[in-house]
Amino acid sequence: MAEGAYLGWDFSTQQVKVIAVDEKLNVTYEESINFxxxxxxxxxxxxxxxxxxxxxxTSPVLMWVKALDxxxxxxxxxxxxxxxxxxxxxxxxxxxxxxWKRGACQTLRNLSPDLPLHQQLKSSFSLSDCPIWxxxxxxxxxxxxxxxxxxxxxxxxxxxxRAYERFTGNQIAKIFKENPDAYSQTERIALVSSFAASxxxxxxxxxxxxxxxxxxxxxxxKKSWSQPCLDACAPELEEKLxxxxxxxxxxxxxxxxxxxxxGFNSECKVIAFTGDNPASLAGMRLEEDDIxxxxxxxxxxxxxxxxxxxxxxxxxFCNPVNSQEYxxxxxxxxxxxxREKVRDESASGSWDEFSTALQSTEIGNCGNLGFYxxxxxxxxxxxxxxxxxxxxxxxxxxxxxxxxxxLIEGQFMAKRIHAEKLGYRVGPLLDAGHKK
Numbered sequence: 001m002a003e004g005a006y007l008g009w010d011f012s013t014q015q016v017k018v019i020a021v022d023e024k025l026n027v028t029y030e031e032s033i034n035f036x037x038x039x040x041x042x043x044x045x046x047x048x049x050x051x052x053x054x055x056x057x058t059s060p061v062l063m064w065v066k067a068l069d070x071x072x073x074x075x076x077x078x079x080x081x082x083x084x085x086x087x088x089x090x091x092x093x094x095x096x097x098x099x100w101k102r103g104a105c106q107t108l109r110n111l112s113p114d115l116p117l118h119q120q121l122k123s124s125f126s127l128s129d130c131p132i133w134x135x136x137x138x139x140x141x142x143x144x145x146x147x148x149x150x151x152x153x154x155x156x157x158x159x160x161x162r163a164y165e166r167f168t169g170n171q172i173a174k175i176f177k178e179n180p181d182a183y184s185q186t187e188r189i190a191l192v193s194s195f196a197a198s199x200x201x202x203x204x205x206x207x208x209x210x211x212x213x214x215x216x217x218x219x220x221x222k223k224s225w226s227q228p229c230l231d232a233c234a235p236e237l238e239e240k241l242x243x244x245x246x247x248x249x250x251x252x253x254x255x256x257x258x259x260x261x262x263g264f265n266s267e268c269k270v271i272a273f274t275g276d277n278p279a280s281l282a283g284m285r286l287e288e289d290d291i292x293x294x295x296x297x298x299x300x301x302x303x304x305x306x307x308x309x310x311x312x313x314x315x316x317f318c319n320p321v322n323s324q325e326y327x328x329x330x331x332x333x334x335x336x337x338x339r340e341k342v343r344d345e346s347a348s349g350s351w352d353e354f355s356t357a358l359q360s361t362e363i364g365n366c367g368n369l370g371f372y373x374x375x376x377x378x379x380x381x382x383x384x385x386x387x388x389x390x391x392x393x394x395x396x397x398x399x400x401x402x403x404x405x406x407l408i409e410g411q412f413m414a415k416r417i418h419a420e421k422l423g424y425r426v427g428p429l430l431d432a433g434h435k436k
Contacts, residue, residue, distance in 0.1 A: 005029075005081075009090030011196045012276060013059075013132065014047040016067040020080070031074055033067040035059075048134055055137035058129035061098050064192075066118040068199060072262060073116075082264045088200060088254070089271035091279035092192030094214045095166045096132040099175075100188040100195075100204065101125055108202050113260035117199065126185040131171040132192075138170040141177075141233075145170060145216060148232035152312055159229060160213050160220045160308070160316035160326075168215035169233045176234035189240045191215075193273035201270045202255025208247040210327070211275035213317035218244065220308075220318055220326065247274045247282075247320035277302070278320035281327050288325070291424065293415065299335035301415050303328040308423040313379045316422060328422040330415065334373050341374060342407045346400040357401040358408060366390055368398060370406030371414065379418055 003022055010017040014036070020029035033039070035047040042063040043049070049058050075082070104124035111120055142163035146152045152162040163170060168191065176183045188204045191212070197205040212218040217233065219226040224244065230237040245251075249272045258264040274282075277300075284292050286304045294300040308316040308326045319325040347354040367390030373383045387395050387406065398406055416426065 003084065004086040005084040007085055007088035007090075009088065009196060009273070010276070010279075011064055011090065011092040011192050012047075013093050013134070016064065016071055018071055018075070020085075029075070029078075029080055031071055031078075033071050035063055035067065038070065039063050039066060048132060049129060050134075053137065055135070057132055057134035057136075059096070059132050060128060061125050061130050061195075062118050062122060062128065064196070065121055065199065066116075068196075069116040069118055076262055082258070082262045085264055085268050087250075087269040087271055090193070090196055090273045091276045092194075092196050092211070092273060093133055094191075094193075094211060094275035094277050095168055095171075096130060096192040097168045097171055098130050098190045098192065098195035099125055099127040099182065099186045100190060100198075101185050102187040104187060105204050108198060108204070108255075111202060111255065111257040113257055117257075126182040127175070127179070130192075131175075133166045135171065136165040138165045138174045141170040141173040144173065145229065145232050149228050153310075155216065155229070156310040156312060156316075158219055158226050159216050160218075160310050161216060161314075162312050163216055169217040169229060172237065173233040183234065186240055188242060189237075191275070193275055197251060197270060197273040200254055200258065201251050202257060203252075204242060205251050205270075205272070206243045206245040206249070207241065208249070208272040208274045208320070209244055209318035209323050210247045210278035210320040211273075212244045214275055214277075214315070217241070218318075220310075220316060223318065223323065245272055246323040247272055247278065247318070248323075274320050275317075277329055278317055278327065282320045286321075286327075289425075291419065295336060295339075297336055299332040299411070299415070301328075301330040301332075301419060303330075303419055303422070303424045305423045309421065311418075311421045314418055314422050326423075328419065328424065330418050330422070331378050332411070332415070333375050333378050334411075338372050338374055338411075339407065342372065342404060346403045354404055357404045361401050361405040365402060365405045365409055368402055368406055369413070370398065370403070370410045372407050372410065379414075 005020045008019050015032045015034045017032035035044050042060045107124050145163045146155050149155045156162045193211045194205050194207045213220050217229045225238050251270045254264050254268040259266045281302045288304050290304050292302040305326045305328050310316045314330040317327050319327045343354045370387040372385050376383050389395050
């Protein structure tokens with residue numbers, strides 16, 4: 001029997017990407033489609049449309065479908081052996097939502113292998129442009145939701161987060177209010193992840209617990225939709241969302257469309273897709289008490305948590321690996337750009353000089369501490385540069401080497417403090433590499 005292959009799909013903001021791995025997790029194939037470059041007819045910038053109010057941000061749903069068509073045809077042309085694929089799963093940009101029109105499920109179940117997907121699904125969506133995570137136009141809906149459940153902390157206790165503009169429940173509330181006809185025509189509301197899985201299954205697929213936790217609608221402890229949150233957003237919402245399932249659920253065999261058009265094995269399994277952030281935790285193989293820090297334009301902290309304490313800062317999601325446990329996510333806007341600014345100011349623009357300065361100063365910085373927020377921070381919501389000396393007095397400046405250590409220690413102390421607020425516990429090491 002030929003060695004099996006497994007496909008991982010990523011429906012992200014700027015591209016659709018696929019990788020194939022063998023049974024030893026070696027990557028054997030990789031391909032991607034960049035929306036702006038390869039699908040210019042949709043007129044996106046960075047994979048999105050930023051509307052005139054500068055707050056509303058959407059993406060064309062058929063662009064995602066057509067990108068899948070193109071990538072599958074590329075795989076076929078390259079001689080990729082689809083019959084070896086035993087299972088596939090994937091991730092989608094978190095919070096984005098797709099609105100399947102009444103009758104779309106029937107279309108999915110009766111796809112013709114003679115035509116590409118985008119031609120057959122062009123009338124299957126009640127909204128052609130869908131809100132994505134970059135949207136920040138729902139402040140009114142956020143405040144309404146928090147008021148309906150008696151406060152932001154109560155909402156966080158239920159759903160793992162206070163109301164955020166990009167979260168799907170608030171986007172749905174806005175669509176119901178501003179476009180009631182489109183809402184009434186909608187048979188199923190999907191996240192980008194469950195929408196992508198539906199394309200492969202040939203039927204509507206459930207939202208998974210982990211991605212569903214980023215909607216301000218899902219009760220993270222009860223593992224079900226929260227009725228007060230649903231009622232605050234739109235009518236008949238539970239019916240339109242459908243059920244939710246653990247993130248590792250096997251949804252069923254791949255649609256016959258892919259068997260007939262591309263030669264997939266009819267027994268190839270479709271596994272629930274999840275959000276990109278939960279997928280990162282799973283992909284990094286984090287375990288209980290592990291913590292991962294992504295140092296990018298924005299810094300992101302991923303934590304595996306057993307007993308969460310939801311707060312007004314940060315997010316708690318159901319864990320994609322173990323549905324009875326949790327993950328926490330913290331985002332910081334003042335990441336690499338802030339570090340680069342201090343590097344330019346205090347180390348002549350040189351990372352080598354920056355590193356030397358860091359190594360030449362004492363751990364703890366002799367009690368001098370700084371917090372650096374040149375742009376409005378997410379966690380916490382504040383701005384400015386704040387320096388304190390060993391006597392806890394605010395000072396205007398530090399010497400250059402002290403400034404560099406104050407920046408790095410301040411950033412990581414803030415990450416630890418916010419992580420502990422969400423339920424993460426830092427204990428003494430039992431031995432090298434093992435946590436208590």
